Amino acid sequence: MLGKLLLTTTGVVASYIAYSAACPISQNWGRGFHRGPRGSRQIALTFDDGPSESTLDILAVLELYGISATFFCCGANVDRLPEISKATVVAGHEIGNHSYSHPPLLMHSKDYVRQELQKTQLAIQNATGKQPHLFRPPYGLRTPSLTDIQSELDLTVVLWSVIGQDWHFSKKRIVQRVTRRIEPGGIICLHDGDTTNLHADRRETIQALPEIIETILEMGYSFVTAGEMLQQLETKTDNWRVHKRGKQKILR
Numbered sequence: 001m002l003g004k005l006l007l008t009t010t011g012v013v014a015s016y017i018a019y020s021a022a023c024p025i026s027q028n029w030g031r032g033f034h035r036g037p038r039g040s041r042q043i044a045l046t047f048d049d050g051p052s053e054s055t056l057d058i059l060a061v062l063e064l065y066g067i068s069a070t071f072f073c074c075g076a077n078v079d080r081l082p083e084i085s086k087a088t089v090v091a092g093h094e095i096g097n098h099s100y101s102h103p104p105l106l107m108h109s110k111d112y113v114r115q116e117l118q119k120t121q122l123a124i125q126n127a128t129g130k131q132p133h134l135f136r137p138p139y140g141l142r143t144p145s146l147t148d149i150q151s152e153l154d155l156t157v158v159l160w161s162v163i164g165q166d167w168h169f170s171k172k173r174i175v176q177r178v179t180r181r182i183e184p185g186g187i188i189c190l191h192d193g194d195t196t197n198l199h200a201d202r203r204e205t206i207q208a209l210p211e212i213i214e215t216i217l218e219m220g221y222s223f224v225t226a227g228e229m230l231q232q233l234e235t236k237t238d239n240w241r242v243h244k245r246g247k248q249k250i251l252r
C-alpha cells in the first residue's frame with residue numbers, strides 16, 4: 001500500500017516537473033508565451049543560438065523580403081561576435097536572451113541561472129546598446145528559479161509553436177515541417193547558430209528561408225517580431241486571465 005502511494009506520488013511530481021519545465025502553455029515557473037493572438041494573420045520568425053558566422057547571410061535574406069525577426073542570442077557568442085549583434089539591431093531586428101553558454105537550466109542552481117542570464121544581458125547591452133526583455137531558455141526547458149530571475153531582469157519567456165529542427169534536417173524537410181504547421185499567431189523557431197560552437201553550419205536553414213517566407217506570405221500572413229506579438233497579447237485581454245493568486249497575468 002505504502003509502495004503504491006509512493007509510486008503514485010513520484011509519478012505526480014514527475015508529471016508536474018515535466019509540465020512546468022517543457023510544456024509551452026505552462027506558467028508555473030515564470031511568465032511566458034508560445035504564440036500570438038489566434039485571430040491575427042501574423043507570424044513571428046525567431047532564430048536561436050547566434051550570433052554566428054551564418055547570421056549575416058540570414059540578415060541578407062530577411063532584408064530582401066523586408067522582414068524583421070527576433071534573434072535569441074547566447075551571451076558567449078555575442079562576446080565573440082559583437083559586430084554581428086550590432087548589425088542585427090541596426091538592420092531593425094530584435095534581440096533576446098538565450099543564456100550565456102546554452103546549458104539545460106533545470107540542472108543548475110538559482111545563482112548559476114541568474115549569472116547565465118545577467119551575463120547575457122550585459123553582453124547584449126555592451127554590443128548593441130539595447131537591453132533585452134525577451135528570454136528563450138535553452139532547449140525550451142524552464143526551471144523553478146526563473147520565476148524570480150525573470151522578475152528581477154524584466155524578462156518574458158518566448159517559446160514557439162513551430163520548430164524547424166533545422167539543426168539536423170535538409171532544406172526540403174525544414175521547409176515542409178515549418179510551412180505545414182503554420183497557424184495564425186504562430187512563432188517559428190529556426191537557428192542562426194549552433195549552441196556556442198564556432199563556425200556553425202546553417203546552410204540548410206539559409207537555403208530554406210526564402211521558400212518558407214514566400215509560402216507564408218502567399219498564405220496571406222505578415223511578419224512581426226516576438227516583442228510586437230507580445231504587445232498585441234497584452235492589449236487583447238481575451239487572451240489573458242488573472243492568475244489565481246491575483247498577482248500575475250498569464251496566457252490562457
Ligand SMILES: [Zn+2]
Pocket residue numbers: 048049098102138139195
Ligand atoms: Zn538554443
